[in-house]
Each structure stands twice: as C-alpha cells, then as structure tokens.
Amino acid sequence: MFFTKLSHRDYFNLSALYAVLNLLVPVFSTAVVSNVATSAIATPATEEPEFTDVIENITVAAGRNVKFACSVKNLGTYKVAWMHFEQSAILTVHNHVITRNPRISVTHDKHRTWFLHINNVEEADKGRYMCQINTVTAKTQFGYLRVVVPPNIDDSQSSTDVIVREGANETLTCKATGSPQPTVKWKRDDNSKITINRTLTVLEWEGESLELTKISRLDMGAYLCIASNGVPPTVSKRIKVSVDFPPMLWIPHQLVGAPLAYSVTLECFAEAHPSSLNYWTREDGHMIHESKKYHTENIIGNPAYKTHMRLTINNIQEADFGAYKCVAKNPRGETDGSIRLYTSSPPTTSPKPTTAESSSGRMNKDNIWSSADFNNSVYGNNPSSLTVHFPDKGSKYQSNLNEIDKSEQKSGSEVEGKGAIYQWGSVGGSSGGVSRFIVGWNLILFLYPLFR
Numbered sequence: 001m002f003f004t005k006l007s008h009r010d011y012f013n014l015s016a017l018y019a020v021l022n023l024l025v026p027v028f029s030t031a032v033v034s035n036v037a038t039s040a041i042a043t044p045a046t047e048e049p050e051f052t053d054v055i056e057n058i059t060v061a062a063g064r065n066v067k068f069a070c071s072v073k074n075l076g077t078y079k080v081a082w083m084h085f086e087q088s089a090i091l092t093v094h095n096h097v098i099t100r101n102p103r104i105s106v107t108h109d110k111h112r113t114w115f116l117h118i119n120n121v122e123e124a125d126k127g128r129y130m131c132q133i134n135t136v137t138a139k140t141q142f143g144y145l146r147v148v149v150p151p152n153i154d155d156s157q158s159s160t161d162v163i164v165r166e167g168a169n170e171t172l173t174c175k176a177t178g179s180p181q182p183t184v185k186w187k188r189d190d191n192s193k194i195t196i197n198r199t200l201t202v203l204e205w206e207g208e209s210l211e212l213t214k215i216s217r218l219d220m221g222a223y224l225c226i227a228s229n230g231v232p233p234t235v236s237k238r239i240k241v242s243v244d245f246p247p248m249l250w251i252p253h254q255l256v257g258a259p260l261a262y263s264v265t266l267e268c269f270a271e272a273h274p275s276s277l278n279y280w281t282r283e284d285g286h287m288i289h290e291s292k293k294y295h296t297e298n299i300i301g302n303p304a305y306k307t308h309m310r311l312t313i314n315n316i317q318e319a320d321f322g323a324y325k326c327v328a329k330n331p332r333g334e335t336d337g338s339i340r341l342y343t344s345s346p347p348t349t350s351p352k353p354t355t356a357e358s359s360s361g362r363m364n365k366d367n368i369w370s371s372a373d374f375n376n377s378v379y380g381n382n383p384s385s386l387t388v389h390f391p392d393k394g395s396k397y398q399s400n401l402n403e404i405d406k407s408e409q410k411s412g413s414e415v416e417g418k419g420a421i422y423q424w425g426s427v428g429g430s431s432g433g434v435s436r437f438i439v440g441w442n443l444i445l446f447l448y449p450l451f452r
C-alpha cells in the first residue's frame with residue numbers, strides 16, 4: 001500500500017501536519033484509519049482497545065520534571081498519541097516524539113502504560129494533555145498540568161531606595177510575577193504603622209503601589225514589599241525611604257545663670273536629615289573648639305536624625321558671660337539658636353539637684369533625651385523658655401502655656417511656610433526649670449503632628 005512505502009518519519013510528519021490543520025479533531029486521520037484497516041484485516045475480531053485508568057492531574061513547580069501516565073488495554077496494533085490541547089500540538093505518537101520540544105519524551109510499560117515525560121517544566125507547558133488511541137472513532141482522555149511559579153519581584157519595575165523632601169508625595173511600587181499571580185503587601189521594617197495620609201495609618205497595605213502623601217520625617221525608614229502566592233518561598237524587597245529636611249533646633253533654656261568658677265552645660269536639640277554639622281559659636285561668630293575650657297558633645301538620638309548638642313563651659317570667668325549659639329547646617333539649610341549665659345549667685349542650699357533628679361526620673365528611660373544632664377536648670381531657675389527654631393527666621397510667635405490652644409491653631413499656617421520661632425514662656429515657680437523643660441519637650445512631640 002501507499003502508506004507502507006513511507007518511512008516512519010514521513011508518516012509522522014504527515015499526521016502531524018494533518019492534525020495541525022484540523023486542530024481539535026482526532027489526530028489519527030484517514031491515513032491512519034487506512035493503516036488501521038490493513039491491520040484490522042490482518043488480525044481480525046480482537047477486542048477494541050480501552051483506557052483502564054484516568055489520567056491524574058498534576059500540579060508542579062516550574063523547573064521540575066513530570067510524567068503523565070495513560071493506561072490502556074488491548075492496544076494491539078493501535079497506537080497511543082499524546083497531544084497538548086490548548087497548543088493544538090501533537091507531542092508523541094507511539095514511540096516517537098513529534099514535537100521539536102527537546103524537553104518532551106515518551107516511554108511505555110509493555111504497551112500498557114504510556115508515559116509522557118516533560119522535563120524542566122515551564123509555565124507555558126500548563127494546560128490539558130490528551131492521550132488518544134487511533135481507533136476508528138478515536139478514544140481520548142485528558143489530564144491537566146498546572147504549573148505554579150514562586151513569586152518573584154521584578155527589580156527593574158520596582159522602586160529602589162529613595163530620598164524625598166519632607167512634604168512631598170512618593171509612590172513606592174513593587175511588581176511581582178508568579179503563578180498564581182502573587183499579592184503584594186507592604187510593611188515597615190520596624191513594624192511601625194504606615195502613614196498613608198493624614199487620616200489613614202495602617203500596619204499593612206496591600207497592592208502593587210504604596211502611595212505616601214505629604215511625607216514627614218516620621219515616615220523615614222525601610223519599607224518591605226512582600227510578594228506571596230502560596231508557592232514557597234515568599235519574597236520581599238526592602239526599600240529605604242530617606243526624608244530630607246533642613247535643620248530645626250529646640251532650646252530648652254535660652255537664659256542660663258551660673259556663678260563664677262562653676263561649670264555649666266548649655267543644650268540644644270537638633271533635628272536634621274541628612275545629618276547636620278553641629279557646632280557652637282560665641283556671639284562674635286567664633287567657633288568654639290574642644291579645650292580645657294569647653295567640652296562639646298553631640299549625642300545621636302533615636303531616630304538618628306535627632307542630635308542632642310551639649311556645650312560645657314568650665315570654670316566660668318567674667319568673659320564667659322554673654323551669648324552662645326548652637327548651629328546646625330545640612331545641605332537643606334542652616335539654623336542657629338542662641339543661649340545667654342548670665343551671672344547668678346552661688347546656691348546657698350542644695351535641694352535643687354534633688355528636684356532635677358526626681359524630675360528627670362519621670363522621663364522614659366528608653367528615651368535618649370532622658371540621659372540629659374540638667375545641671376544648667378539647677379542654675380537656670382530664672383526666666384527660662386523652650387524655644388523652637390526653624391530655618392529662615394522670618395517671623396516670631398510667642399505664647400505661654402495658657403495660650404497653647406491659640407498657638408496650635410496658628411502653628412499650622414505659620415510653620416509651614418516661612419518658619420517661625422515658638423516660645424513657651426516660663427510658667428510656675430522657680431523650681432520649675434526641669435519640669436518646664438519636660439513639659440515643653442513633650443509638648444513639642446505632642447504638637448509635632450500639627451506642624452506636618
């Protein structure tokens with residue numbers, strides 16, 4: 001017959017071609033039927049082949065090898081073919097691999113179980129695999145291959161570390177691929193809350209992008225985007241958000257009194273990012289250097305954009321009275337604040353340090369600021385005020401604690417634009433030096449969100 005003259009190769013190419021043309025119809029064409037007819041004449045009246053088991057569905061991670069098993073009986077001279085339904089591709093016929101895909105192979109166990117092997121599975125391999133017997137009316141059964149792919153974060157389409165100016169908006173994105181499609185969640189590295197906007201703070205945010213509006217220094221830190229789809233391993237990316245702003249200074253005591261021959265420590269609290277250069281000058285602008293006379297210290301706070309500046313002046317002489325300036329400079333701006341040192345009479349009794357200790361004892365021990373030495377407040381029990389300096393001292397606003405409500409109302413507009421000096425005047429009795437400072441500092445922390 002005509003077909004017997006064809007080589008095997010030609011035969012299978014022909015059936016492949018035929019099947020591709022007739023996509024979804026049984027692969028074994030009239031050509032095969034003719035072939036079958038000849039075999040049927042040669043070996044008459046045997047039982048028709050049948051499937052003896054269903055094909056198991058397979059779920060596999062990309063990169064693994066799998067095999068589908070198709071079990072038949074009474075195959076005789078009929079043949080078993082494997083096809084990929086969605087791709088309309090003939091993969092194998094009998095012992096032969098038709099597809100050019102090198103990852104596909106076929107084996108059998110005594111012509112009863114036919115295995116389709118797929119090595120190094122790819123996502124595109126997913127779909128319905130058909131096992132077909134070339135009976136007159138082709139017999140077909142299916143097995144499904146599901147390919148899962150662990151999540152992956154596409155760095156080229158995701159945010160990297162960013163530097164943002166305070167007050168600006170920033171959108172962080174993380175593009176994740178995988179199968180099934182991964183979900184993306186955002187968290188802060190230190191598990192603190194994410195400030196989405198003025199009214200919304202969340203521990204976790206879901207979505208490919210995280211929009212931060214009107215960023216503040218409190219939003220500074222590392223953010224994690226975490227992609228998961230139920231297929232291990234879950235992956236994450238760490239994105240550092242730096243928030244830049246010009247230096248600000250808080251001065252707990254602008255007027256400090258000390259007796260001759262004593263030592264005194266002046267203090268300023270600075271906030272700046274990037275870190276500021278912090279130093280002290282005399283009123284004539286001369287920078288103060290470390291010496292026997294002066295001891296300067298910059299204590300880095302937590303968060304690290306806070307610095308506690310201290311200047312200790314030893315063995316006070318007449319020439320030491322006057323004004324001192326603490327200065328903080330960073331690429332975003334420069335701010336200074338002044339403290340006036342004046343002469344006071346030596347203490348006659350010593351209850352004041354006790355006050356200082358008990359007062360400072362009330363402060364949170366975890367707080368770096370609690371380590372502050374309040375020595376100057378022992379002497380500085382005369383008019384003392386907490387002053388907040390913003391850069392570009394355009395305007396000045398002064399109030400005492402009783403007027404704090406007013407200052408809250410005003411702060412929003414006044415601070416945002418030009419910057420201003422806020423002063424909380426002295427309150428209460430003479431022993432109030434330290435506690436005033438504490439109240440003041442807490443007030444700043446309390447009022448801080450209002451400045452945003």
Ligand SMILES: *[C@@H]1O[C@H](CO)[C@@H](O)[C@H](O)[C@H]1NC(C)=O
Pocket residue numbers: 054055056057143144
């Ligand atoms: C394979 O999955 C398909 C579709 O979900 C389902 O109809 C069929 O019953 C499954 N086969 C087996 C053997 O579980």
Ligand SMILES: *[C@@H]1O[C@H](CO)[C@@H](O)[C@H](O)[C@H]1NC(C)=O
Pocket residue numbers: 167168169213214
């Ligand atoms: C930031 O986002 C808010 C809300 O979407 C918008 O009103 C504001 O104009 C944005 N600000 C800037 C500087 O783009």
Ligand SMILES: *[C@@H]1O[C@H](CO)[C@@H](O)[C@H](O)[C@H]1NC(C)=O
Pocket residue numbers: 196197198199200
């Ligand atoms: C804050 O963000 C949430 C979520 O995007 C939004 O529904 C809400 O309207 C926002 N609120 C303000 C005041 O912008």
Ligand SMILES: *[C@@H]1O[C@H](CO)[C@@H](O)[C@H](O)[C@H]1NC(C)=O
Pocket residue numbers: 262263264353373374375
């Ligand atoms: C304050 O300064 C004086 C004078 O140098 C010193 O004797 C005293 O111990 C200091 N007090 C504290 C609480 O550090």
